Amino acid sequence: MPIRPAFLATILRALLSALVAMLALPAGAEPDRFPVRPVKLVVSYGAGGSLDAIARVLAAELSRQFGQPVVVENVPGAGGTLGFRRVASAAPDGHTLLVASTSEVALAPTANPQARYRATDLEAIAEIGRSGIVLVGRPDLPAGSLRELLVLARARPGALRYATSGAGTLQHLAMESAKRAAGVDIAFVPYKSAAQIVTDVAGGHIDLAIIGLPAVLPLIREGKVKAYGVTSRKRDAGDRSIPAFAETPGLEDIDSHLWSGVFAPKGTPADVVQKIHAAIAAMLRQPDVAHRFAQMGVELAEPASAAQFARAVASQERALREAFHRSGIQTEP
Known part of the structure; x- marks a missing residue:
């Protein structure tokens, strides 16, 4: 049976529309299917530290939610800046994330001459907790x-x-x-x-x-x-x-704690960021997860959007810049 020209034209228009829609997506974006392969959680310090322990709880829970393996990769060195730079240069598709703390995100841009980045070079997704x-x-x-x-x-x-x-x-x-x-x-x-x-x-x-x-x-x-x-x-x-x-007398003004959070490469599609944020928020609502973090000495963060977390990070980066300059610490080689 011969194929009618009108039918062929309809098929071609449908294919062309699908192609245009695909080309309109940002590079690496697969919002409906994310994740399509294993997800990597980069930690800027070696195994056995606070962030490593937090990341491993996160990896287990996200793996269950995503239906894909979520693995922790430790990238220590240069005061935590190597891991940040590894994620900043990764494809912005949500498959490489940074589990980070105050030090390498908000303080290192000022205090560590090896950083050569700003906190805004990554997309803030969610705060995990404070310790x-x-x-x-x-x-x-x-x-x-x-x-x-x-x-x-x-x-x-x-x-x-x-x-x-x-x-x-x-x-x-x-x-x-x-x-x-x-x-x-x-x-x-x-x-x-x-x-x-x-x-x-x-x-x-x-x-x-x-x-x-x-x-x-x-x-x-x-x-x-x-x-x-x-x-x-x-x-x-x-x-x-x-x-x-x-x-202790004389130390009344000392007040520092660490927060931990999850970040993605700059340019990661907003819907992928939101999907990761929603998965983390669901994880933090689970009583057994809260108990595990409490046993580790981690106090869970209050619920907040990705945008709220980004503003909080920017505010602390400014505050720590001032504190570092007041301290007189010299980190230049």
């Missing part, structure tokens, strides 16, 4: 409280050493601000991974460490390290028994 920064010491350190530790440091200027994950991080800024306020000299030793920091302070190879609370909370609970305080005005929800720095 404390804690100062811990080796188990045999002869100081039972933060006040006693400061007395010891004043008696032995430069003799004590503290570790944290690289220069120009929020942990580094918090400790240097506390040192300045207390008038003590404690030497800074940069590390590449929280796991190595925890191992060394518990093993007595370094005196002190200032680190995200989730990374070291199990060792605090087991008595394998001494917890001297969290760098905030109030005690942290992760462990109310740990004093706040502000409870």
Whole structure:
């Protein structure tokens, strides 16, 4: 049976319309089908740290929701900036995401000369939660409280050493601000991974460490390290028994905590961003997820849109820029 010209014309018009619609989509966009392959969650620090633990909970839950594998890739180095740059240069299709903290997103653009980016170089999707920064010491350190530790440091200027994950991080800024306020000299030793920091302070190879609370909370609970305080005005929800720095005279103005959030490459389609945001929001509403994060010392974020999270990040970037310049920290080589 011969095909009528009118029928052929109808088919060609339909194909042409579909082609035009496909070409109109941004590069890499597949909003109705996302994700179409495994999703990668990049973490800017090594395995065993606070962000790594948060990312692995996130990966398991998103994998279940998306019906695709969601894997964590650790990209440590340069104070957390390598992971940011890896995601910033990835295809803007939602399949490569950054699980990040205050340090590499809001502080590094000012404090880390290796950053060479701004927070706005990525699309903010959702905040996960907030966690404390804690100062811990080796188990045999002869100081039972933060006040006693400061007395010891004043008696032995430069003799004590503290570790944290690289220069120009929020942990580094918090400790240097506390040192300045207390008038003590404690030497800074940069590390590449929280796991190595925890191992060394518990093993007595370094005196002190200032680190995200989730990374070291199990060792605090087991008595394998001494917890001297969290760098905030109030005690942290992760462990109310740990004093706040502000409870020690002279440190009343120290107030720092870490937030964690998810980001995508700039230019990721809005509907893909919204789909990821909705999946994360659904995850955070689950009681078992909230319980797991609470056990880790993570207080879940209040519900907010991607746009609200982006504005909050921009505001904190400005505030941390001012705080860093006031601190007098030098991170240039």
